Structures are given as structure tokens and as C-alpha cells.
Amino acid sequence: METAVITTSPAPETRHLPVMLSEVLAVLRPRPGTDFLDGTVGGGGHAAALLEASTPTGQLFGLDRDEQALDIAARRLAPFSGRVTLLHENFSQARSVLSRHGCDGVDGVLLDLGFSSFQVENGGRGFSFLRPGPLDMRMDQGEGRCAADIVNQASESELKRIFRELGEERAAGSLARAVVRARTLAPLTTTSSLVEVIERVVKRTPHTHLHPATRVFQALRIMVNGELEHLSAFLRDGYHLLRPGGRMAILSYHSLEDRLVKEAFRYWAATCHCPPQLQVCGCRWVPQVRILTPKPLTPAPAEIAVNPRARSARLRSVERQVLVEV
Numbered sequence: 324m325e326t327a328v329i330t331t332s333p334a335p336e337t338r339h340l341p342v343m344l345s346e347v348l349a350v351l352r353p354r355p356g357t358d359f360l361d362g363t364v365g366g367g368g369h370a371a372a373l374l375e376a377s378t379p380t381g382q383l384f385g386l387d388r389d390e391q392a393l394d395i396a397a398r399r400l401a402p403f404s405g406r407v408t409l410l411h412e413n414f415s416q417a418r419s420v421l422s423r424h425g426c427d428g429v430d431g432v433l434l435d436l437g438f439s440s441f442q443v444e445n446g447g448r449g450f451s452f453l454r455p456g457p458l459d460m461r462m463d464q465g466e467g468r469c470a471a472d473i474v475n476q477a478s479e480s481e482l483k484r485i486f487r488e489l490g491e492e493r494a495a496g497s498l499a500r501a502v503v504r505a506r507t508l509a510p511l512t513t514t515s516s517l518v519e520v521i522e523r524v525v526k527r528t529p530h531t532h533l534h535p536a537t538r539v540f541q542a543l544r545i546m547v548n549g550e551l552e553h554l555s556a557f558l559r560d561g562y563h564l565l566r567p568g569g570r571m572a573i574l575s576y577h578s579l580e581d582r583l584v585k586e587a588f589r590y591w592a593a594t595c596h597c598p599p600q601l602q603v604c605g606c607r608w609v610p611q612v613r614i615l616t617p618k619p620l621t622p623a624p625a626e627i628a629v630n631p632r633a634r635s636a637r638l639r640s641v642e643r644q645v646l647v648e649v
Contacts, residue, residue, distance in 0.1 A: 341368030342435060342574055342633045346620050350572045350640040351431040353377040359431040360421065360564060361385045362414030362557070365439040367396035373431070374403040384421060384429070386412045388463040388548075392439060413463075415553040417564055428566040435574040436554065437636070438462070438544070450544060452536035455515045460540075460547045470543045471512045479503045489551075489579065490542030497524050498539060541577065551579060558587035562611045565643035570615070572640040581619065581637045588614055588641050612641035 341347070347369055353359065353376035361370045364385030374383050385400070385407060387393050393409050400407050412420045414434060421429070442462075443451045449459035449470060458471035477485070479499045487495035498521060505511060505520045518536045525535035545551060565571060575581040590596070591612045595604045619637035627634045 340440070340630045340633075341366075341372065342437065342630065342636050343620065343622055343626065343638050344369065344372055346638055347433060347572050347574070348372060348376060350615060350638070351433065351570050353381060353431065356380045357430040358382045358426070359384070359433065360417060360429045362417055362432065362434045363387060363436065364396045364409065365389075365392050365435060367399035369433055369435060370396065370407065371399055371403070373433070374400065374406060381406065383407045384424070384426065385409045386414050386417065386420065388413050389442065390464070391445075392442075413553055415556040417557065417561070421564065428569065429564060430566055430569045432561070432564050432569070432571040433574075434557070434572075436550070436580050437574065437576045437632070440632070443632075449514055450540070452514055452518050452521075452534060452540050455513060458512055458514055458517060460544045462548045468547065470547050471510070473543060473546060474502060474517060475506050475510045475512075485542050485546050486539055488542075489545045490538035490540075491578070492538040492542065494525050545579070551583065554580060554583055558583060561587075562591050562641070562643060565612075567643055567645040569643045570640060571612075571643075572638060575637050575639070576635045581639070584639050585619075588612065588639060591641065610644055612643055615640040615642055 351359070351373065353373045355377055357377045358381060359370075359373050359377070361373070361383060364370050364387045367385070370383055370385050374381060377383075383403075383406065385393075385396055387396070387409075388411070390411055393411060397409055400409070408424065410420060417432075421427075438450060442448050444454070447456050447459075449456050458469065458474060460470040473485070474482075482499035482502055483495045486492040486498055492498065501520050501524045502511065502517075505516075509516075511517050511520065517539070521536045521539055527535060561571065573584050575584055592610050592614050593608065594610055596606045596608050597604050616639050619639050621638070622633040622636050
């Protein structure tokens with residue numbers, strides 16, 4: 324589905340701060356006439372900076388699964404009306420989305436894989452273990468299964484797998500058993516009810532920096548929204564979105580995402596994909612990109628002090644190769 328190019332419907336105020344903004348701008352090099360895809364436009368902070376720097380002729384496509392995010396972005400980007408197109412789409416479908424709009428490539432692509440302050444602070448969305456609300460967690464509220472469905476319907480073994488693999492939670496088995504026991508008494512339908520179960524299993528200690536529910540909520544959010552599957556789909560051939568010399572920047576916030584991005588960038592930049600035992604290359608692979616960040620960039624201490632949610636961010640980037648016909 325698509326939204327209007329710019330809407331004027333009311334949207335809640337947001338204090339969302341774009342993460343690593345100066346680093347993103349340094350990588351993507353916006354200038355007049357350059358075109359961009361912001362695949363996770365969110366509150367529009369990065370997009371506004373890209374449009375400002377590419378004045379007067381740069382264009383931007385902004386995609387997001389969250390219609391509330393698009394509403395907020397529309398308000399923030401209203402001064403750039405005529406140069407921005409906001410679409411209710413998943414970034415994993417970016418190639419087909421741009422093609423439908425007559426765009427054969429852009430000069431810069433940005434993905435910020437985090438979720439926005441307005442999503443966290445709105446208890447009705449169910450993303451935060453610190454705010455009471457329905458156990459929802461859907462980025463796109465038009466989609467089907469929410470977090471409560473998983474918590475109340477998944478088997479104990481499946482819950483254990485979700486908590487361990489997607490949340491990297493060491494107490495996954497104990498937590499899965501506790502959830503199954505609790506839901507036999509009453510369905511777990513609110514963030515508060517799930518937090519109560521978690522806190523009975525994972526105890527706070529003076530040396531613990533993370534809230535006991537952090538990893539479980541992360542795991543459920545990733546599962547509900549198919550985050551890793553959508554990222555993997557994008558990374559199969561996302562370099563095709565870039566014009567020669569164009570650049571891509573991806574901000575990730577946990578090791579599962581960062582690993583997928585790192586491995587995909589290395590694959591795109593490789594000179595050969597043949598098995599090591601072959602003495603002569605038969606794959607005829609040509610490097611598609613040049614890696615700009617052999618090690619990921621991280622936020623400066625000053626940014627973390629102002630925006631603590633940025634502390635786990637990792638920025639990786641590549642540049643599309645100018646292919647030469649042989």
C-alpha cells in the first residue's frame with residue numbers, strides 16, 4: 324500500500340533524534356541533485372538532513388512500515404514538499420517500489436534498523452517493558468500476528484528458541500517454562516503481565532545494567548515483525564538500488580543484524596565466490612561494491628550522553644563500483 328506523497332493529518336509530537344547523523348551525512352555525501360532512498364524513514368530526522376543538504380534539486384523516497392511514522396515524517400518533511408515521496412512500504416521491497424515509481428536507482432540508500440522514540444514512548448504500541456499497554460509490538464498494525472499471539476500460542480520449545488536465538492537470552496528455557504505456566508492461569512495480553520513473569524525468573528542485581536525484560540522484548544519484536552527475514556531479503560541484492568558511485572549506509576543495533584549486514588557487504592565486495600579448492604575461478608563474479616567501513620563506526624560519547632538509545636548503534640557502509648565492461 325502507499326500513502327500520499329505528503330499528508331497533513333495530525334500526528335503526535337516526537338522527540339526522536341536521528342542516530343549518528345553527522346556520520347551518516349559524511350558517508351552518503353548529499354549535495355544538490357543527489358537522490359536518496361530512506362528505507363526506514365521513521366520520524367524523518369535523517370531524511371530532513373539529506374534533503375536540506377541536497378537542496379534545491381535532490382529527491383528522496385521515504386519508506387516505512389509504520390503509518391504513524393509516515394504521518395510524523397510528513398509533518399517534519401513538509402518544507403521539502405515536491406522533493407519527497409513517502410510510501411507505506413517495507414524496505415525489503417525497495418527495488419520493486421522504486422521501479423513502480425519510474426526510478427532506476429539512487430545515489431544513496433539509508434537503513435536505520437532501530438525503532439523510534441515515539442514507538443517506544445507510546446504505551447499503546449507495546450514496544451516498551453517500562454510502559455503499560457497491550458502486548459502488540461507490530462510495526463505495521465495492519466499485519467496479523469502480535470506479540471500476545473506468540474506468547475500465548477507458541478509451544479514452550481518454540482518460546483525457548485525465540486528467546487535464545489533472537490534475544491540471546493541465557494535464561495531462555497526458564498523463561499519459556501514460566502510463560503507457559505503463567506498463561507494457563509490467564510492469558511498474557513499486556514506488557515506489564517509479561518514483565519511480571521520475567522522478573523520472577525530473572526532477578527535484578529546491583530551489577531546488572533539491562534532491565535530483565537530487555538532481551539525477551541527484543542526477541543518478540545524481531546519475531547513479530549520478521550525483522551531478520553526482511554533484512555536478509557533486502558541484502559540479497561540491495562546494491563542494485565545504487566547508481567555507480569552511489570553509497571549505502573546501514574545502522575544496526577544488535578549483533579544479529581550487524582552480522583547479516585557485515586556478511587552481505589563482504590559477499591558483495593568479494594572478487595570470487597568459488598569453493599577454495601578450485602584453482603581457477605568459475606563463478607565470474609565481479610565485485611559490486613567497495614567497503615567503506617572495514618570496522619563499523621560507533622556513536623561518539625557526546626552523542627550517547629544526549630541520546631542513550633544510540634549507544635548500541637553500528638554503522639556500516641559501501642560504495643557501488645563503477646563497472647567496466649571487459
